[in-house]
Amino acid sequence: MEQRRKPRSTGDEPGLWVLLCYRVPREPSAPRIAIWRKLRRLGTAQLADGLVALPADARTREQLEWTAEEVSEAGGSAGIWLARPATGAQERDLAAAMAAARAAEYAAVAGRARAAQGADGPARAAALRRLRGELRRISRRDYFPPPEREQARAAVEALVSPGPAAPDQAGAAAATDGGNRP
């Protein structure tokens, strides 16, 4: 995690980025869509058509390498590059765009958390569980945490305090759920 945040250098020394340059055949569409989904899940920055980037560390590099492999298996071509933005300003723009994309996702989660605030015990517990999972997934692709992250976390965790309606039901719902797991 520490390592992941390194490229956020606000100084003028740009960090190292890992780039995936790829081309996937238009048909069949299933592998092309799977690759697109994977890149979206990783939170890559789109630099150009068929060129995406992530701040480089062992994990991001590995994830993009596997994606490159998947592109090859889909009959496409892919290459992995390690690169530094030439200027600190260029890196900051890239980081700001990535942070803005995450901020929008966090804001959506916060909105749904606030909407669930008025729900009854079991519905609140379900929303809490779902939104925590979503926050965790967004955090994994969040390389430059925006302030919206804390706001979303606070909004989601506010669902923990038992609602005025039925605190016992919320506890019972959580217990039932735990027992149902395979």
Place this chain on the structure above:
Amino acid sequence: MRWVTRAGVHIDRAACAWLIRRFIDPDAEFTFVTDPAAVPPAATAFDIRGADLSHHGADCSFETILRRYELADPVLWKIAQIVHEADLDDQRYDAPEAAGFDVALRGLSMTCADARVLELAGPLFDGLYEYCRRATLLGREPG
């Protein structure tokens, strides 16, 4: 037999090494390389780009090895779901254990050398296997 994988092992490689030693080759010896081109010709590579025993399509290397060696044990496939989610986190399976295993292995890889990570992960996967085996037999979480 000699087996080679990438240095800096994490959950998929640790789980693969455990699987190989316990179900495929009890005398397995593991070496770690940083460059995929450095794999010696006599060794079997896994979880390295370009090797057969690697990610394929949506599968992680652990799943690929299960398929290649035709290991149909449902307990191993349950473990495969946990390894897959810890490695890829793509919500293909419902494996809440994955997050914990991911952190445990990530932490070990920060404090221990690769060979040591495999040593420590072995009993952990033995335990996971036993847990999943009992859960499969009982049809619920074992006590």
